[in-house]
Amino acid sequence: MKNNNRARMPGYLAGLEPLSRRGFLRTSVLAGAALSSGCSSLFGRREAPETLQYHSLTPDEVEVITRLTEVMLPAESYGLPSSTTVVPTVENIDMMAQRLPKQTRDLMGLGIWVFNNRPMVSFKFSKFTSLSDEKALAYVDAMQEGTFFERGLMTTLKALVALNYWRDERTWPGLEYHGPVTEMWGVRRLGNAPLPRA
Amino acid sequence: MSEVKWQASGLKVHEASDVTESHLELQADVVVVGSGAGGAVAAYELARKGKKVIVLEAGPYVPSQDFTEKFTNSLETLYQDHGGQTNSSGDLLVLQGACVGGSTVVNGCVCFRTPDFILEDWQRDFGLDELTRDELAPYFDEVEKNLSVHDNGPHEIARHGWLIRAGANKLGWSVKPLKRNIRECGLTGHCLSGCKTERKQSMLVTYLPWAVAHGAKIYADTRVERILAEGGEATGVEAVITRHDGSQAATLRVTAPRVVLAAGAVQSPILLLKSGLANRSDMVGRNFACHPSLLVAARYPEPVHPWRGALLGVYVDEFEHPDKGGFVLEDGGFGLVEMSMLAEPGSGAPFMDYMANAKYLAGLVTLIHDHNVGRIEWDGEKKKIDYQLSDMDFPSMQRAIKAAARLHLASGATEVYVPASDKRVIRNEGDIDREVGGLENLPQHLRMVSYHPQGTCRMGADPEQSVVKANGETHDVRGLYVADASLLPTSIIVNPQITVYALATRIARHMA
Numbered sequence: 001m002k003n004n005n006r007a008r009m010p011g012y013l014a015g016l017e018p019l020s021r022r023g024f025l026r027t028s029v030l031a032g033a034a035l036s037s038g039c040s041s042l043f044g045r046r047e048a049p050e051t052l053q054y055h056s057l058t059p060d061e062v063e064v065i066t067r068l069t070e071v072m073l074p075a076e077s078y079g080l081p082s083s084t085t086v087v088p089t090v091e092n093i094d095m096m097a098q099r100l101p102k103q104t105r106d107l108m109g110l111g112i113w114v115f116n117n118r119p120m121v122s123f124k125f126s127k128f129t130s131l132s133d134e135k136a137l138a139y140v141d142a143m144q145e146g147t148f149f150e151r152g153l154m155t156t157l158k159a160l161v162a163l164n165y166w167r168d169e170r171t172w173p174g175l176e177y178h179g180p181v182t183e184m185w186g187v188r189r190l191g192n193a194p195l196p197r198a
Numbered sequence: 199m200s201e202v203k204w205q206a207s208g209l210k211v212h213e214a215s216d217v218t219e220s221h222l223e224l225q226a227d228v229v230v231v232g233s234g235a236g237g238a239v240a241a242y243e244l245a246r247k248g249k250k251v252i253v254l255e256a257g258p259y260v261p262s263q264d265f266t267e268k269f270t271n272s273l274e275t276l277y278q279d280h281g282g283q284t285n286s287s288g289d290l291l292v293l294q295g296a297c298v299g300g301s302t303v304v305n306g307c308v309c310f311r312t313p314d315f316i317l318e319d320w321q322r323d324f325g326l327d328e329l330t331r332d333e334l335a336p337y338f339d340e341v342e343k344n345l346s347v348h349d350n351g352p353h354e355i356a357r358h359g360w361l362i363r364a365g366a367n368k369l370g371w372s373v374k375p376l377k378r379n380i381r382e383c384g385l386t387g388h389c390l391s392g393c394k395t396e397r398k399q400s401m402l403v404t405y406l407p408w409a410v411a412h413g414a415k416i417y418a419d420t421r422v423e424r425i426l427a428e429g430g431e432a433t434g435v436e437a438v439i440t441r442h443d444g445s446q447a448a449t450l451r452v453t454a455p456r457v458v459l460a461a462g463a464v465q466s467p468i469l470l471l472k473s474g475l476a477n478r479s480d481m482v483g484r485n486f487a488c489h490p491s492l493l494v495a496a497r498y499p500e501p502v503h504p505w506r507g508a509l510l511g512v513y514v515d516e517f518e519h520p521d522k523g524g525f526v527l528e529d530g531g532f533g534l535v536e537m538s539m540l541a542e543p544g545s546g547a548p549f550m551d552y553m554a555n556a557k558y559l560a561g562l563v564t565l566i567h568d569h570n571v572g573r574i575e576w577d578g579e580k581k582k583i584d585y586q587l588s589d590m591d592f593p594s595m596q597r598a599i600k601a602a603a604r605l606h607l608a609s610g611a612t613e614v615y616v617p618a619s620d621k622r623v624i625r626n627e628g629d630i631d632r633e634v635g636g637l638e639n640l641p642q643h644l645r646m647v648s649y650h651p652q653g654t655c656r657m658g659a660d661p662e663q664s665v666v667k668a669n670g671e672t673h674d675v676r677g678l679y680v681a682d683a684s685l686l687p688t689s690i691i692v693n694p695q696i697t698v699y700a701l702a703t704r705i706a707r708h709m710a
Binding site: 071072073074075077078079080137140141144145148151152154155156158159162163165166167171172174175176177178179180181182185187188189190191192193194195196 | 202204205206207208209262263266267268270288289340343344345346381382384386387388394395396397399403404407408411501503505506533534535538539542544545546547549550551553554556557619620621640641642643645
């Protein structure tokens, strides 16, 4: 899918402002979509990442998102489950991508491609996936403080990664987050309210 | 009048899975479009007067016991567009319920009466002379009683609420317990995912079962595509019943001399636009306001656990009147998913540090009195929510953020996170003007959420400037009523559910 996007992408999109406003703005809707369909079915997913197949993300996209996850969520340093080898963050995003409408999925691919190929002069024209940890973080921060195109794209991608890590129940105990409690606490149901008195 | 058959739990709903024919023809005295705050109340009030009422809800029926208390799952199953409804520039998430019971199922239970100064604006600017405080008071009294609305007791104010209250007292700001429509709150903190034990007095467990007890029929999974009218009078609706896999189960036509449109301030104008009705004024879809809100989080030296206890406890009304700022602050709990997206603490170690210290965070929700500058449009294929925070409202937003920061600091916070797309952290009073004053009113700069869309079929006396009369009937089509937050001619600063309940009650009483 991403290769197709590349083929269709007009030449000017590879420049400093590679995303049209219209295209970018539609991409930014992914921040909302990240909260939506595909994600929700993944709460119970507990397979080890290496056992999973990618169904929607292309190998290039997996590489970009994996790298972003690594630099954005160094979880093990904080005593939390690894964001790449324990919690299947990237696989969760892959599952989400499978359920996105085609147009939105295409824009997601476009956003990932632009993000990876965006680093320009300050980063010696390297792709994001080629940057060192330090440079990769600097790039993310620069995008976050950049033009509204850049910060919108960065906010979207970071939301995708964060959401698909912290949705996993294994990340909760370390933060003392209780998750669902009604059944655990035995809170009884009250049923419907009685009819109002006339 | 037929026998009243109240059901102790659950709700009798016709779902797509019940449909066995490809087309259904139904007749009613009143067909109600939408089962949220306005639709449910109107359905009950009309059914108990002996009217044959049919309620059509586009969303699914999700029984309370099926609520998961997982926010991401809830967004998928209970919210409009699976939680992905945004404005056209993608920087405002517009969260609305899309299930039987509508937004009342997923709201935070907060209840306010319409402020007097708002009613005065409506009387002065829109000719709504009859909507006075005295006129509406009996309706407010009634719905508040029906829905167990009460001031939060001490046990319903969570740790974050107590902190905020102490800070407000220190600053000399007026702070009060919020009123909520809830019975014996279970203090789970999962209001936004629906109340699994039916303590929140949403329409799902109150007015809808009461309407059914009086004979109303509810159809879920049923999206109204067109309102029908002949000779300037409403005659019914056409709808499509859709299975949960997206396939069409049936078409439906309801013939009824009265139609109550209560699909919410985004969907209701779209339906009027699609139907080509009630738009002589060209006001349908215009005047969209939404209380764009921010969640201003702050870090405290002691654990707060913002997900524990009642979601919303107290509020600061010091600045409620437009002359004093035109905003309110509500202390608000949140879970990890919300927390991961509400601020920009940085990436890598700073972000992990922020998240790893989640239990030390507390939040303040800002609500501003925004102007009605937005518009809901329908291009023939899809809707468009055209809304950007106006330059008129941006100073109010900044004032609200500054006040939230001051309040957090007074409450003992050590770091306040400005909910912007770039990293802005306030550590003392001296930082406030720089960090908040430096914000710009640009797309993708603030992380805004709207829970209160309103204003898109506004009430007014002048048919050239408004869509609906004070009694809820459209100026242009006899028998076609609007009974949701679309009615509100201006934003009302505070959470609007009680206003909608009261107006819907009044409208239905006029209809009956």
